[in-house]
Amino acid sequence: MIRALIRLLIAGAAAGLLAGALLGFAEGWAVSLGSSERIEAQALWFGPALYAVVMAAAGAGAGFALGLLGRRRPGERAFAAFLLPAVLFGGGFVFARFRINRDLLGEHAMPPLHQLALLGLFTLLFVLAWLVLRARARRAAADAGAPPMKLVGGAVAVIIIGAVCAQLVASPAAAPAPPEGGIPPALAGRPDVILIMVDTLRADRLPAYGYKGASTPAIDRLASDGVVFEKGSAQASWTKPSTATLLTGLYPSTHRAIGKVDRLPEEVDTLAESLAGAGWRTGGIVSNVNLAPSYQFDQGFGEYHYLAPNYFFGAKESSSKLAVYNSLRLVRERFLSRRKEVKHYYQDGATVTEAGKAWIDRNRGSRFFLFIHYMDPHDPYFRHPYDGTAVARVQTPNPDAARAGELSDLYDGEIEYLDGHLGDLFDHLREEGIYDGALIILTADHGEEFHEHGGWWHGTTLYEEQIHVPLIVKPAAGGPPGLAPGSRRADLARLLDVTPTVLDLAGVEAPARTQGASLAAGPVTGESFAEEDLEGNRLRSLRGDTWKTIEANADNPRGLPDIALYNLAEDPGETRNLAGDDEGRWKAMRGRMDHTMGEALKAAVAGEQVEVDDATRERLRALGYVE
8 A cells, every 4th residue: 555655646746747847837938928028037947847846746745645545546647647637727727817807807806607618618628638648548558657757757848948948038137338427518507306206105104294103304304405295195096006107297097007917108208218318317226016127117217226025945036926936935924934024025225225325326427317216114014123023914914903003103113214214315415415406306106004994005095094195395406486495385296296397397398298297386286186996996086175085986895985075174084975965066076087087098008018927916915915
């Protein structure tokens, strides 16, 4: 019995090895072909190798279990003939269903009938493959070569082919162009531009906005040197669409970088492209996977550095997009890791600031634009100084309401940590003689919820805690009266307006398609429109000085009311829905929302999607964007 059990175990491992290698090879190509940049293509061999090991372990376990059946156990050939197509087409069904739900349906559930049809297709493929392999197993002579050796040889061949392909398709990283000598005469009177975007930073958590629970001397000093827009408003409540709006001056419905697999279309004109075209040297430093070059946020940047997290198991960027890699990473972080390390999630403020200072040092003496993005205070919320304690959305998607204070305190600590490194950056600018003459803007892509409306994190509502963002503009010395140092403005200021404001202050004409307006001279709008389509929640809102309305799809997973109307002057926490009491007002606001969205859609570019996440998906999951 022991001998038969071992033979089944080996046969199962060999069948799993080959099936896993084939699955990994297929996904490795999907990741590689779906990326707009292939500096390295490790996934083409790492995927087959990783899948092979995991599926071999699963197959060995199945063989061992069957070996315990005694006389009822199958023969090793019959077992291998069944397990190979079962793993291959079973895994194929899971991946196909996921990609259809995510890529084609925007994470809205596939109709049951369609799921049954897909399952039927893969079942048919399994049955046909199993019948062929079973027939071959029965015809095999007793003295034929052992099936496990042929299966192992096939898996090794797949991995070798993947390694060869990786060498053929990989491209070396482009070296940054050397700085041009001096400032072009035409730009002698123009400012250097530094746009700082902090991920997940609520405006109402900064002392510059009246908060008493944190200390942020660096941000406070920047505010005293510039103007604080008290009602900064984002056009979406998660990173990709909001940042795309920040960098283009276009609504999400126009730039179309809305969903998790969308990338910023090449057709749009970015702030970096406008400034680069006018002679500025351009650099970007980001640490959120949603802004990686594969999503084409690098348009117009002479240098664009995505500071990826540290990977496990020897993986590189392309391999981090593999589903099995991310499943193993999730298991490790959720169940096996007692101590949390920030670099396993994102590169923190210390790393970002050092990268920013290095870029400035390489480009000082030129006229430059630097976009620098910080992930702190995005979850996981780490305790500072770092002691391995953190709370992450991936581990705790729906914390108990009683933990709101705990998470809020950790969040405040992250803001204070961030401020220290912003201070380091500002001090460097002062030491280099750049600070006074530079246009510096500090803002955020969105905020964060701490159970104010029964939920957590961000991306699923358009309440103020998620879309009220800081906007501090420090103009270059001698800036316009509308941006007087130390002043505050109470007019609505949208992320939509940042790009045209920068171009106005830089003396560069804004692209004709730009939908925002410059804030330099004074108020530009009386209302701010926001929209969202994420994880089944289709939302839009219109915020005025006093009134705000939010609409949600009737079946939204978050459970939001279809129609909501709030008087922000009397109810800043948006707790009393007045839609039933003031039908005329919300209908009028809905009409203006319809008009704004219609204009945005009329100007829309063709959307583009990137095949990512089974990679990026889990890194998105680690950052809380995927359930």
